Amino acid sequence: MEFLQRLLYTALSAASIFYFIVKTSLSFWKRRGILHDKPKFLLGNLGGVGGKRHISTVLEQLYEKYKGQAPFIGCYAYLKPMLLVLDLELVRHMLVKDAEYFKERGVFGNAPHDPLSANLLQQDGADWQRLHAAICRSYAEEHVIQMLPTLEKLAATMLRSLKQLPTSNAVPITNLVDCYNIDVISTLAFGISGETLLNSETEFRHMARSYLKDFNMFRLYFLMYFPNIARLFRYKTYEQAATDYFLKIVRQKLFEQEWSRLHQRNNFFQMFAELKRHRDPQKRLTDEEIAAQSFSFILMGLETCNSAMAFCLYELALQPDLQRSVHEEICKVWEHAERVLDAKNLKEMTLLKKCLYETLRKHTPYAFLLRNTDMDYEVPNSVFMLCKDNHLVIPVAAIHRDPDIYPDPSKYDPERFSDENVKRRHPMAFLPFGAGARGCLASRFSEMQMLVGLATLLRDYSFSPCRQTPIPLVYDNARLVLAPKGEIMLEVQCL
Numbered sequence: 120m121e122f123l124q125r126l127l128y129t130a131l132s133a134a135s136i137f138y139f140i141v142k143t144s145l146s147f148w149k150r151r152g153i154l155h156d157k158p159k160f161l162l163g164n165l166g167g168v169g170g171k172r173h174i175s176t177v178l179e180q181l182y183e184k185y186k187g188q189a190p191f192i193g194c195y196a197y198l199k200p201m202l203l204v205l206d207l208e209l210v211r212h213m214l215v216k217d218a219e220y221f222k223e224r225g226v227f228g229n230a231p232h233d234p235l236s237a238n239l240l241q242q243d244g245a246d247w248q249r250l251h252a253a254i255c256r257s258y259a260e261e262h263v264i265q266m267l268p269t270l271e272k273l274a275a276t277m278l279r280s281l282k283q284l285p286t287s288n289a290v291p292i293t294n295l296v297d298c299y300n301i302d303v304i305s306t307l308a309f310g311i312s313g314e315t316l317l318n319s320e321t322e323f324r325h326m327a328r329s330y331l332k333d334f335n336m337f338r339l340y341f342l343m344y345f346p347n348i349a350r351l352f353r354y355k356t357y358e359q360a361a362t363d364y365f366l367k368i369v370r371q372k373l374f375e376q377e378w379s380r381l382h383q384r385n386n387f388f389q390m391f392a393e394l395k396r397h398r399d400p401q402k403r404l405t406d407e408e409i410a411a412q413s414f415s416f417i418l419m420g421l422e423t424c425n426s427a428m429a430f431c432l433y434e435l436a437l438q439p440d441l442q443r444s445v446h447e448e449i450c451k452v453w454e455h456a457e458r459v460l461d462a463k464n465l466k467e468m469t470l471l472k473k474c475l476y477e478t479l480r481k482h483t484p485y486a487f488l489l490r491n492t493d494m495d496y497e498v499p500n501s502v503f504m505l506c507k508d509n510h511l512v513i514p515v516a517a518i519h520r521d522p523d524i525y526p527d528p529s530k531y532d533p534e535r536f537s538d539e540n541v542k543r544r545h546p547m548a549f550l551p552f553g554a555g556a557r558g559c560l561a562s563r564f565s566e567m568q569m570l571v572g573l574a575t576l577l578r579d580y581s582f583s584p585c586r587q588t589p590i591p592l593v594y595d596n597a598r599l600v601l602a603p604k605g606e607i608m609l610e611v612q613c614l
């Protein structure tokens with residue numbers, strides 16, 4: 120009896136302490152007098168995320184409710200207090216003008232025990248600075264342009280794989296563009312010939328799909344809140360089998376490269392490999408660091424490019440007149456350029472580019488950007504002071520769907536990206552690749568990769584909805600990158 124009583128008291132005390140911690144955490148913004156939305160017990164403002172709602176929907180609702188009332192509001196990711204930035208001028212200060220206060224992102228990485236996490240996205244501080252200084256030149260325009268012929272070749276293989284399918288058939292579009300993007304990554308980032316377009320189930324593709332240990336928002340939150348505990352327990356974000364596989368490929372290719380006399384720079388892998396022997400020890404990369412940079416293409420560039428290309432074809436399938444104009448523009452440039460795509464004539468496909476941008480606006484792959492304050496920061500034109508280690512969220516997808524910036528935001532209208540319309544908007548009104556020193560390094564390259572793939576498909580094929588096409592489109596709420604739930608099926612006709 121006495122034992123039961125003790126057990127009951129212990130349980131009650133533990134429950135009271137837990138309740139007190141939760142209540143104190145969730146009153147963080149109230150105690151500081153910062154405008155915020157009432158949080159739910161344990162969930163904060165993330166109720167339903169990953170199940171009934173996508174994170175972009177939650178951020179959009181908060182943004183719409185509070186924009187214009189304050190430059191930022193407080194919110195809670197479960198128990199973690201975060202600041203949601205609502206004002207575009209403040210966004211510009213944080214990403215560009217006062218970027219030295221916001222150099223960190225605060226995404227968990229554990230390079231000593233999880234080598235693939237030595238990528239730029241997951242690094243902060245001195246490690247980020249060193250890696251960034253070493254590799255950012257590899258993404259310069261002059262290098263990226265040299266990869267166009269390889270992209271063209273892979274896009275031509277995608278056409279061949281499409282031709283093998285029975286005509287007038289419903290085609291799984293996400294799968295088609297996934298094979299193209301996987302081959303781009305294996306060829307240009309790992310230096311191995313991509314064969315997914317010819318033989319869809321390659322080991323590379325399998326690993327590129329299964330590298331992440333069970334992902335969920337709560338795990339992401341835990342790692343952000345308690346990074347030191349996770350490091351103490353040597354937590355790894357990536358599956359050991361995938362880590363071993365990518366490291367093995369990279370080591371093998373580095374070995375081959377060392378013995379060959381060819382010193383070309385027509386893919387990213389060759390440029391990363393050169394850094395192994397850089398004269399400046401600060402810019403010299405280890406095998407593991409090289410593997411992590413190649414792996415960035417899978418981590419950051421696969422689902423994003425898949426979604427953007429598939430959503431673009433989907434939107435054009437629903438607007439046949441627009442699709443016809445895009446097709447005509449591509450054919451005109453293609454014939455004029457004597458059937459070879461170079462950077463100049465890719466730039467001439469202005470309508471296609473506008474369609475890609477409108478897709479990135481309407482279906483923004485990353486709904487938000489993250490920043491940490493490195494030091495105390497006085498918010499311009501206000502009485503607020505942000506303390507060191509505040510976590511900031513910039514709700515990009517909500518900005519892209521703000522009716523005051525983009526009237527009738529659900530409408531797919533590429534003319535929003537005409538030169539005149541772009542000039543009229545705030546420079547921070549379109550941020551699919553982020554901005555500033557921590558913006559996407561590969562934005563120029565991935566734009567080219569997607570434009571080459573789309574131009575090749577839309578030149579030779581027309582896309583239209585069929586019985587299995589999901590209308591309206593449903594998003595997969597469980598994924599962080601915006602993606603369709605299930606496949607996007609479209610009817611494809613050779614032109």
Ligand code: HEM
Nearest residue numbers: 239240415416419420423485552553554557558559561565
């Ligand atoms: C449609 C394609 C892509 C989209 C929409 C996209 C978007 C983004 C966004 C939103 C960020 C965060 C920017 C910020 O915080 O300001 C980012 C960072 C990054 N992206 Fe991309 N990305 C794409 C493709 C790629 C590809 C193909 C790579 C290949 C390596 C890549 C590499 C990176 C890296 C390394 C960072 C971190 C940069 C840093 O912190 O220094 N991305 N990307």
